[in-house]
Amino acid sequence: EPHVGTKDVDFLRLRTQGFEAYAENRYSEAAGLFTKAIDNFWLRRMVNTMCIEQCVKDRSLVDEVQTISVYLSTSTCVENCCQGKLGPAVLIPDPHIELIFRKNQYYDVIQACWHYSRNHTGNIEAAETFFLYNPDNVGMFNRLQDLYKMFQVENRVPPRREPHYHTQYRRGVEAYQKEQWGPCVYYLDSAIENFMRNTNLCRVQCTYQYDKTPSEHKVSTFVSAAVEIVESTGRCRAQCYEDMELRPFTSSPYLASILEYLQYCQYSLGSFQEASDTSLSYTLLHKRNPTINENVEVFSTQYGLPGNPRQDILDFLNNYKIDTALLEKSDSLQQDSEEEVLFSTATSYGARRFLSDKECKSLIYLAKEISVENDGYETHKDKDYSPYNVNEKFRGIVLSKAIELLEEGDIEAEEVQLYLSVVQAAKAHLEKKFKLLKPLYFDYIHLVHRSAIEGVENTSEFSHPIHADNCYIQPDGSCSKTPPAFTQRDWSAIVYLNSPEEGGEFVITDRTLTVTESLSPSCGDIVGFTADTYHGVKAVKKGDRYAIALWFTHDISKAQDMFLLQRKIEQAKDKTEVHLTKEEL
Ligand SMILES: O=C(O)CCC(=O)C(=O)O
Ligand SMILES: [Fe+2]
Structure with missing residues (x-):
């Protein structure tokens, strides 16, 4: 039976220490920490399995999900058993972190570590291991070919953890x-x-x-x-x-x-x-x-x-x-009592009451406080692709920027936490609504404020003309999925924070640019759609329009590390707490 010190099985702590070592250029140490984190993750899964086997003894292991009471008592038994062997459980804050471990994806970072510390065998071994578990990752496939050539290694280096x-x-x-x-x-x-x-x-x-x-x-x-x-x-x-x-x-x-x-x-x-x-x-x-x-x-x-x-x-x-x-x-168990579904197809979905009025107000307050003119769209200077028209003002704040400002002490942790929680909830909501079997990862997160300029008549039809988020619409109605389009984007979502006084409707069109859905946003509305859906925003004729635009990818190597962002918020919270106690003293 495995016997390990409590501290060592905390693979999340090891992972964090790994990132810290990496940031301070201590590369071989970082590689060691990540490797150990992964090993401990698998060790813990093994212990978990042993405990499940013990706790369900005479029932079939992969039985149908039990009644709640049987389930809860078995869960408690498993928990106690695991704690007995490994100490308190390391709680995984986000199912996607678990998936990164399950697919051994930190070998990506380990590979980079061995690269910087010039350990060629380690470098190739890590790349092989990552590719073994992520066999559709073309980037790693190409990198592997280059590594073998560069280091003139003739024989294949076996990956770690190859399943039997x-x-x-x-x-x-x-x-x-x-x-x-x-x-x-x-x-x-x-x-x-x-x-x-x-x-x-x-x-x-x-x-x-x-x-x-x-x-x-x-x-x-x-x-x-x-x-x-x-x-x-x-x-x-x-x-x-x-x-x-x-x-x-x-x-x-x-x-x-x-x-x-x-x-x-x-x-x-x-x-x-x-x-x-x-x-x-x-x-x-x-x-x-x-x-x-x-x-x-x-x-x-x-x-x-x-x-x-x-x-x-x-x-x-x-x-x-x-x-x-x-x-x-x-x-079928689910009752969507609260929610009013506006439209729902295989590729698009809209619903009301995703947020409360209070949540909308706080987020609008945050946008007013820290949004930056034209922020987030630097790559879209081309007027054909401009996401707003000349008769409007456009301001935005990306989540990672908000967290930077928080770290500098400019804003409250609570508001930034709300921003992060809301986008996480939106992601979970869409995964559920579209019954996605593959998780979504964040590609880009942007709180956007469009407003009419007082005294200027907004004559344009659109604020953001009809477009798709991962391809360029061609004159013949098709969509070209080539760079500089954001081809990694698979799904998009918008969460609305208020109702513009006039205009600002969100529209979806078919391939002939005929409108099929139209929504006059209000607080708490949410829409989601595949990133190749044609859609746009009608001109904001009067007042303000606040929305959080979200883009998702299925490709984890393009994902933002939300765990890291969450940690930064927590660190900022800790800091303010320390300040308070000092002042009190
Ligand atoms: O705000 C909206 O309703 C849509 C925005 C949008 O489509 C985009 O920014 O790509
Ligand atoms: Fe869009």
């Missing part, structure tokens, strides 16, 4: 290439077994996440508790299936790929019935493979051996069905 199923898969494929059918079947069977085991361990972790912040656990009402548990479990489990996909740049599922090699090796070995079963099982996971479809047919008609689906694949699919149903279930 992936090792076995690679061995199986190697055996296949060498036409060693026996070993091929052996390795691939073992790859499947380990793949299933890892998937299930991940799913189990999702059911009893003892390290979630208390507010998420000790929910007040029965219904909201059920919704939260079911939903966070469903979402977390959906991510498990993604975590397992470790083959770069492919669209067929990992498991299907194992079966594809396996059926061939089985066939070559003369195990025709097994090959027939494997081929048929493949089609349950992935339909569009003409060769396999043909094999299924041939085994059945020419060999007279119709396939039976493999039991392990059936179990896997059954679990998958349960997990998908969790998200649907949480949906």
Whole structure:
């Protein structure tokens, strides 16, 4: 059993220390701290699994989500068990931090650390590790090629933490290439077994996440508790299936790929019935493979051996069905009593009452206090793309700037905290409304104040002409997704803080620029849409228009680190508290 000092398992603290060391150019120390943070994160997951196994003993591990009382008592048992082994839980403040750990993404920083401290092997090893777990990251893929060339390293440096199923898969494929059918079947069977085991361990972790912040656990009402548990479990489990996909740049599922090699090796070995079963099982996971479809047919008609689906694949699919149903279930449990939905499609959504009047007032106050003329749109000097017209004033404040001002002592922590909390809530809201299985990350956050200039007649139709947020609309109505467009943006949202006296409507159009939705904003309205949606803002004819514009990406390497921003706010709060006590003395 692992036995570790309480302090060492605090991977969030290690991570923070890592960032501090990094900022002070102590690179090899930073690399060590991040590596240890990641190791401890995984150690803790392992202990968590052991404890879940102990606490649910006779029930099936990956049972359906239990009734609330069983759930809570098991949770308490898991929590006590983990505390006994590791000390108090490190509470993860944000599910996305957890995801960064789950996908070993701090190897990105570790790679940079080894780069600066000229540790070539460490550098390549870190890059390999990051790429292993983030196989769609083209940037890291290219960097890897460059590193091997630059340092003239001939042999591949193995990544750290390679999961067993992936090792076995690679061995199986190697055996296949060498036409060693026996070993091929052996390795691939073992790859499947380990793949299933890892998937299930991940799913189990999702059911009893003892390290979630208390507010998420000790929910007040029965219904909201059920919704939260079911939903966070469903979402977390959906991510498990993604975590397992470790083959770069492919669209067929990992498991299907194992079966594809396996059926061939089985066939070559003369195990025709097994090959027939494997081929048929493949089609349950992935339909569009003409060769396999043909094999299924041939085994059945020419060999007279119709396939039976493999039991392990059936179990896997059954679990998958349960997990998908969790998200649907949480949906039906949900009662949106407060909220008035204005429009809702697969790609756009609008609703009322996302914020209270008080919250709107505080945020407007913040904007009045610190917004800067034209701030945030330096790259958009071109008048064709100007987000406001010449008869208006335009002021803005980006969140990170607000936090800088807070650090300089110019404003109150409370207001900046509200700004951050509101944008976090908006993100969660949209993930939920659009049932996104992949998390959103912040690309840009901007509180915008547009106003009519008194005495000047605003003759333009638009304040911000019809545009899309990640591509440029072409004369033929299509949209060109090439730089300098912000191509990393996947979703956009606007939270409105007030009603302009006249004008300032938000509009969505179709590809022919015909308006399909129009909204006269008021405090607490929220809209969200895919970043390629055509939309714009009508001219503000009279008064002020305050809104928070948000852009999101699915690409974590483009994400703003919200945890770091939150920490800065907390540090600023701590500082003011210290001041107070000194004055009191
Ligand atoms: O404020 C709005 O309603 C929309 C703003 C917008 O589309 C943008 O800034 O890209
Ligand atoms: Fe926009």
